[in-house]
Amino acid sequence: MKQRLQPFLPVLISGCLLLVLSFGYRAGFGLFLQPMSEARGWGRDVFSLALAIQNLAWGVFAIVAGGLADRFGNLKVLIGAVLLYALGMYGMAYATTEQAIISTAGLLVGAGVAGTSFGIVLPAVARAVPEEKRGWALGIATSAGSFGQFLVVPFMQLVVDQVGWFLALQYLGLSALMMALFILPLARYGGPAADSDAEAPPIPLGRVASNAFTVRSYVLLVIGFYVCGFHVAFITVHMPGYVVDLGYAASIGAWSISLIGLCNVFGSYYAGVLSGRVSMRKILAFIYLARAVVIAAFLYLPVSVPSILGFSALMGFLWLATVPPTSGLVAVFFGTRYMTFLYGIVFFSHQIGSFTGVWLGGWLYENTGSYDGIWWAGIALGVAAALLHWPIQEDDYSDRLAVSS
Numbered sequence: 001m002k003q004r005l006q007p008f009l010p011v012l013i014s015g016c017l018l019l020v021l022s023f024g025y026r027a028g029f030g031l032f033l034q035p036m037s038e039a040r041g042w043g044r045d046v047f048s049l050a051l052a053i054q055n056l057a058w059g060v061f062a063i064v065a066g067g068l069a070d071r072f073g074n075l076k077v078l079i080g081a082v083l084l085y086a087l088g089m090y091g092m093a094y095a096t097t098e099q100a101i102i103s104t105a106g107l108l109v110g111a112g113v114a115g116t117s118f119g120i121v122l123p124a125v126a127r128a129v130p131e132e133k134r135g136w137a138l139g140i141a142t143s144a145g146s147f148g149q150f151l152v153v154p155f156m157q158l159v160v161d162q163v164g165w166f167l168a169l170q171y172l173g174l175s176a177l178m179m180a181l182f183i184l185p186l187a188r189y190g191g192p193a194a195d196s197d198a199e200a201p202p203i204p205l206g207r208v209a210s211n212a213f214t215v216r217s218y219v220l221l222v223i224g225f226y227v228c229g230f231h232v233a234f235i236t237v238h239m240p241g242y243v244v245d246l247g248y249a250a251s252i253g254a255w256s257i258s259l260i261g262l263c264n265v266f267g268s269y270y271a272g273v274l275s276g277r278v279s280m281r282k283i284l285a286f287i288y289l290a291r292a293v294v295i296a297a298f299l300y301l302p303v304s305v306p307s308i309l310g311f312s313a314l315m316g317f318l319w320l321a322t323v324p325p326t327s328g329l330v331a332v333f334f335g336t337r338y339m340t341f342l343y344g345i346v347f348f349s350h351q352i353g354s355f356t357g358v359w360l361g362g363w364l365y366e367n368t369g370s371y372d373g374i375w376w377a378g379i380a381l382g383v384a385a386a387l388l389h390w391p392i393q394e395d396d397y398s399d400r401l402a403v404s405s
Contacts, residue, residue, distance in 0.1 A: 011128040012137055014185040015121040016144035021179050022116040023145035024152025025089065025172065027261075029054075029105065031157055032092070035165040036101075045362075046098050048237070050106040052358050055233065057110025059351025062119040065111075066344030067205045069120055070337070075187035081115020082179045084108050090173030093166050116179055117145070119347055122327045123339040124189035132276065134331065138324040139272015146264040146320065203402055208338050209345060211401050217392040218333055218342075221326060222349045224284065227385035228322045229353030231291055231378055235260070235315065238361045242371050246303055256312040263316025271321035280325035280332070281392040287318050288389065292382030294318070299375055335398045 033047045040046075069077045088108030095101040114120075122138055129137040159168040212218050240253030274283055298311040330343045361374045 008125075008128040008130075008137070010185040011189060012125055012140060014182040015125050015141050018116055018179055018182040018186070019118075019121055019141060019144040020148035020151060021176070021182075022085070022113060022148070024148030025085070025156070025176060026109070026113055027149040028153040028156035029109075031153070031160055032165050032169065035160075036092075039165070040096060040101075042098070042101075047101065047105070048358070048362070049098075050101045050104075051237075052355050053102055053106035054110040054113070055229075055351045055354040055358070057107050058114045058117075059348035059354075061111040061114035062117075062347050062351075063341065063344040065115045066119050066123075066340035066342075069123075069340045071202060071205070073187065074120060074124060074189065075183065077115050077120060078183040078186065079180065081112050081120075082177060082183070083112075085112025085116060085179065086173050086176040088112055088173075089176055090170055093169035093173075112176075118142070118323060118327070119340060119344045121186065122323070123331075123336060123343060124186045126327065126331050126339060127189040127336045135272045135275030135277075135324055135328055137272070138275065138327055139269040142268040142272060142320050142323045143265045146261045146268065149261040150258075203338075205338075205341060208341060208401050211403055212334065212342055212345070212397075214400060215333060215397045217329075217395070218397070220388045220392050221329055222346050224288070224385045224388045225322070225326055225346050225350045226353035226356075227288060227381045228326075229350035229355075230357040230381055231315075231353075232319060232357070233354035234357030234361045234374060234378065237358045238365075238371060238374075239312075243308060245371075246308075248305065248308070252305060252308060256308055259309055259312040260316035260319055263313045264319035264321075267317035267319060267321040268323065272324035275325045275328045279394060280329050281389050281394060283325045284322060284329075284389040284392075285386045287321055288382045288385035291315065291318050292379045292386070295375060295379050295382065299372075329392070329394065332394050333397045334401060335396070337398075338401065 029051060037043065037047055065077050065081065085108075088104045088111075091104035091108065092101065095104050118141075122141055125137050125141050126134055156168070156172060159171055162168075163171065236257065239256055243253035243256060271283060271287070294311060294314045298307065301307050326346060327339075327343055330346060331339055334342055357374075357378075360377070361371065364373045365371055
């Protein structure tokens with residue numbers, strides 16, 4: 001057993017450390033909303049729009065990065081993404097206009113996150129790990145992203161407290177270059193050489209995508225992942241304000257988000273473990289239905305600190321627990337040869353949901369004075385996603401990718 005674990009451990013460890021930093025930095029951008037907005041004379045909607053566009057950019061560039069990694073390998077994609085991430089963070093300090101903050105925090109950082117997060121790391125891990133341990137390894141890697149929130153965000157706040165937001169962004173941008181230390185073990189698990197069918201001529205990516213969309217189960221997976229992004233982004237951005245609206249201190253909102261992250265570490269891990277033992281479509285259907293039930297219970301029960309924290313803990317266990325079975329299903333459908341590209345398409349749907357959740361939550365609140373509409377939309381979408389995932393067939397459709405149109 002020990003000999004079987006040794007070959008993929010460097011890949012798994014490097015991937016986890018890269019995700020800790022990539023997701024850790026990204027989780028801390030909210031620390032700069034208030035001081036930057038005051039210093040630049042912006043309304044908070046300016047910085048919020050930049051982060052919303054970051055979500056869309058992340059989704060778009062995840063497809064591009066995935067296609068490049070599948071065709072040419074991971075190394076150049078990872079190096080380029082680290083440089084863009086660092087440049088985007090460093091450039092935020094000098095952003096004085098709405099266009100500048102969208103270009104740096106939005107587009108550059110979004111591209112950097114796309115090339116240093118799940119879309120690149122999870123397929124590399126899936127290729128490196130034996131199939132029987134794939135779900136476990138994907139759960140470990142997914143959990144690492146949440147763990148970064150606990151390690152990196154407090155450090156970012158400490159830097160801001162010590163030197164102010166302007167210098168903090170510059171120092172943190174330079175420190176983001178440390179992500180390059182963890183990319184070499186991942187480099188060999190991308191592109192044609194990563195797969196046993198490397199001798200086969202590459203299929204044009206346009207045909208790969210169009211043929212993948214002839215698979216009904218893949219289409220259902222793409223649509224369903226939209227709901228995950230909708231839930232996660234809305235709660236992340238608006239939960240603190242919702243808690244204050246309920247009459248509680250802002251610190252309760254902060255504890256809510258922190259508890260979600262903590263419980264997500266365990267939820268993601270166990271979802272990965274179960275993905276190797278239980279039908280992945282059933283896991284996903286359960287997660288989305290459970291989210292709908294938890295949200296409904298939160299709205300119906302009397303509001304209190306225990307109910308807020310209880311909701312946060314339960315949602316945390318369900319938070320990114322969708323990622324291991326979702327990425328695992330892509331591998332089941334089509335193998336790992338084009339997994340980075342095809343998972344990137346699925347993830348783009350997630351990011352459209354993220355943009356919708358953040359924007360629609362704010363729009364409804366401004367126009368109705370309440371978040372009730374968005375909560376009920378979240379319940380309806382959770383039920384719909386559960387129904388969408390149930391008929392998915394966990395079969396191998398890789399032969400369809402090479403079919404001529």
